[in-house]
Amino acid sequence: MHVSEIDTPALIVDLDIMERNLARVAAYSREHGLRLRPHTKTHKSVRLARRQLASGASGLTVAKVSEAEIMAGAEPADLLIAYPILGAAKFARLIEVARRTTVIVALDSVFAAEQLSAAAAAAQVEIGVLAEVDAGLGRVGVAPGAPLLGLAQAIEALPGVRFRGITFYPGHIKSVDEAGLRAIAEVSALLDGVRAEFAGAGIALEIVSGGSTPTLFHSHEFAGLTEIRPGTYIFNDLNTIASGGCALEDCAASILATVVSTARPGHMIIDGGSKTFSSDRLANPAEVTFGRIVEAPAARFHKMNEEHGFVDLTKAGEEFRVGDRVRVIPNHICVAVNLHEKVYGLRGDTVEETWTVDARGKLQ
Amino acid sequence: MHVSEIDTPALIVDLDIMERNLARVAAYSREHGLRLRPHTKTHKSVRLARRQLASGASGLTVAKVSEAEIMAGAEPADLLIAYPILGAAKFARLIEVARRTTVIVALDSVFAAEQLSAAAAAAQVEIGVLAEVDAGLGRVGVAPGAPLLGLAQAIEALPGVRFRGITFYPGHIKSVDEAGLRAIAEVSALLDGVRAEFAGAGIALEIVSGGSTPTLFHSHEFAGLTEIRPGTYIFNDLNTIASGGCALEDCAASILATVVSTARPGHMIIDGGSKTFSSDRLANPAEVTFGRIVEAPAARFHKMNEEHGFVDLTKAGEEFRVGDRVRVIPNHICVAVNLHEKVYGLRGDTVEETWTVDARGKLQ
Numbered sequence: 001m002h003v004s005e006i007d008t009p010a011l012i013v014d015l016d017i018m019e020r021n022l023a024r025v026a027a028y029s030r031e032h033g034l035r036l037r038p039h040t041k042t043h044k045s046v047r048l049a050r051r052q053l054a055s056g057a058s059g060l061t062v063a064k065v066s067e068a069e070i071m072a073g074a075e076p077a078d079l080l081i082a083y084p085i086l087g088a089a090k091f092a093r094l095i096e097v098a099r100r101t102t103v104i105v106a107l108d109s110v111f112a113a114e115q116l117s118a119a120a121a122a123a124q125v126e127i128g129v130l131a132e133v134d135a136g137l138g139r140v141g142v143a144p145g146a147p148l149l150g151l152a153q154a155i156e157a158l159p160g161v162r163f164r165g166i167t168f169y170p171g172h173i174k175s176v177d178e179a180g181l182r183a184i185a186e187v188s189a190l191l192d193g194v195r196a197e198f199a200g201a202g203i204a205l206e207i208v209s210g211g212s213t214p215t216l217f218h219s220h221e222f223a224g225l226t227e228i229r230p231g232t233y234i235f236n237d238l239n240t241i242a243s244g245g246c247a248l249e250d251c252a253a254s255i256l257a258t259v260v261s262t263a264r265p266g267h268m269i270i271d272g273g274s275k276t277f278s279s280d281r282l283a284n285p286a287e288v289t290f291g292r293i294v295e296a297p298a299a300r301f302h303k304m305n306e307e308h309g310f311v312d313l314t315k316a317g318e319e320f321r322v323g324d325r326v327r328v329i330p331n332h333i334c335v336a337v338n339l340h341e342k343v344y345g346l347r348g349d350t351v352e353e354t355w356t357v358d359a360r361g362k363l364q
Numbered sequence: 365m366h367v368s369e370i371d372t373p374a375l376i377v378d379l380d381i382m383e384r385n386l387a388r389v390a391a392y393s394r395e396h397g398l399r400l401r402p403h404t405k406t407h408k409s410v411r412l413a414r415r416q417l418a419s420g421a422s423g424l425t426v427a428k429v430s431e432a433e434i435m436a437g438a439e440p441a442d443l444l445i446a447y448p449i450l451g452a453a454k455f456a457r458l459i460e461v462a463r464r465t466t467v468i469v470a471l472d473s474v475f476a477a478e479q480l481s482a483a484a485a486a487a488q489v490e491i492g493v494l495a496e497v498d499a500g501l502g503r504v505g506v507a508p509g510a511p512l513l514g515l516a517q518a519i520e521a522l523p524g525v526r527f528r529g530i531t532f533y534p535g536h537i538k539s540v541d542e543a544g545l546r547a548i549a550e551v552s553a554l555l556d557g558v559r560a561e562f563a564g565a566g567i568a569l570e571i572v573s574g575g576s577t578p579t580l581f582h583s584h585e586f587a588g589l590t591e592i593r594p595g596t597y598i599f600n601d602l603n604t605i606a607s608g609g610c611a612l613e614d615c616a617a618s619i620l621a622t623v624v625s626t627a628r629p630g631h632m633i634i635d636g637g638s639k640t641f642s643s644d645r646l647a648n649p650a651e652v653t654f655g656r657i658v659e660a661p662a663a664r665f666h667k668m669n670e671e672h673g674f675v676d677l678t679k680a681g682e683e684f685r686v687g688d689r690v691r692v693i694p695n696h697i698c699v700a701v702n703l704h705e706k707v708y709g710l711r712g713d714t715v716e717e718t719w720t721v722d723a724r725g726k727l728q
Contacts (some may be wrong), residue, residue: 007451007728009727041671064671083624083626083635083671086686087622087687108625109626111685113699134627138628140627141625142627147627171669258450258451260447260476261473261503262473263506263511264505267502267504269667271447272727275725275727278638279645281643292435298675306699307428308503321475322473323475325449331469335639338703339703355474361375363636364371
């Protein structure tokens, strides 16, 4: 099948670029002795999770129990659910996953730990736990110092769960410029302090899990880090470029779209909007735009309705006709993938394989 | 099943409110002699399309051929695809739908009309066509006057297709304030002019299809309008309230979410973000927020990651604990529904029925 035969809008992936992205991060992890546990939220596909495991990953990360159920199908050595799990329905399903593979859960409250412990103990399974520390984002995670140590000690005292270490997400570091490097050093100092406190309390930190997409290739600068869990790197997107985490030629995924209207002079409408790209804006926008038109980089994809993409061509230096096709690199690939049922993997202009977004819309 | 047994995050619908919304718009349409052809993009469910047809709708609207394939299952008398269809793959599928029910396509270029005509004529089916006129939004639609008349004449001359009338979407009218009423009058004058031109040219306008959510209950003020195709009215959302199109008590749909972290004082994290609500902002925001917390209307749901909702409680006057549940009315229900596999229909606090979002993610 040739790319021109794909019906639009469609999510397409350049396999050469994707494979290069996988190899680069696997090599980086090996070089720095970091365990690689990719976050599968970006691709949500068992097939790509298997490829990550085959190319150097030693475990997988998910955000939801429903994703864990699906990603257990990739047969990872272990599976981190990087999200506080609550509620009887989720615990029952989590325990079934834990009967298939080693499961670790990240959490930040004694309440969540107690609930998990009760469920695991009653089912006679053991579930690993990472205590989440807030490294500066103010999302989930307790403060370092007494709150973190207290949480770890509470987990250690509970049956059915095993304290494995700590986790953090430095999402407040948006790019690795001078301020970003300072922020990495601050998080590193925070981790130094945590390790000293835990050593003093006689609690082993088998796992220190962390990192983020902008800081990916600086992960070795976080003191004592044992594993990273990057997600976006498999495809990359405009936000990754803006953060300094990749170059344009590292973007593997784009949306193939068709021009459906040129009735308004100097503008065109493409057959994808917020239900195709998501309405995620750029993380640090100079102006509001929703993607880069590969065939006309100076065009402004400035507005969307659900199924309409508004592209201003007045400065594009290109003209398009109804029926023409364009490729659009999205702002944020993780939310865009989640809108598609199927992905086309291209070698050059030939569709070499297709795959389903298995964990698409798995919210619980 | 009680609402407290639903696993979160989940899309829940108050059936009493939904039924009232359906009845109100059916009564309005009857009163003003307007044909009601609801846009199913909002709910994407065959079950709800059947309910719309049973409660006064005489046809259905969709945006994509894939949605048409699914909504044909609701057995509408006719089906409008309010989107320019292009490409052999879509034409082949469209023709199969046209063998099951009357199909009408909206388009705005002679190119799209010729392509559709060739496909329909070769398959020996007849497909209705509406010529789209730009009423001020600058999305799809040709200018009124010679471009519109010329498009209609071109359609009339083609085999396999039958010119049925015109369509417009006054999406530039964001609310029915004084400026909005003036804009409705301008569109109405535009339609008067179009009707006079078409009468002069001897072309019948069997269908004049138009309207929008903000202008819904002013549809009768558009001169010569024969049908409306509202979508959002079945559920409503914060944008509908902001446009003046409904009140808070008319919002039938909300997201049920669980508090997963209160580690940061004065804030909480709920278990839904951009993959649960979509990242659509309010159409006319005073500030960036992503939903109204029913249990704490003064809370600010100000930020999202994919699976995390950040809620600032510093002015909320309410406190929450990990494990508590809240209902959140989203900014834009159409894109939120598209992220969910399943919907829970509640009568009071009891789940009376559930349904699937059948056309979820149908992009082609």
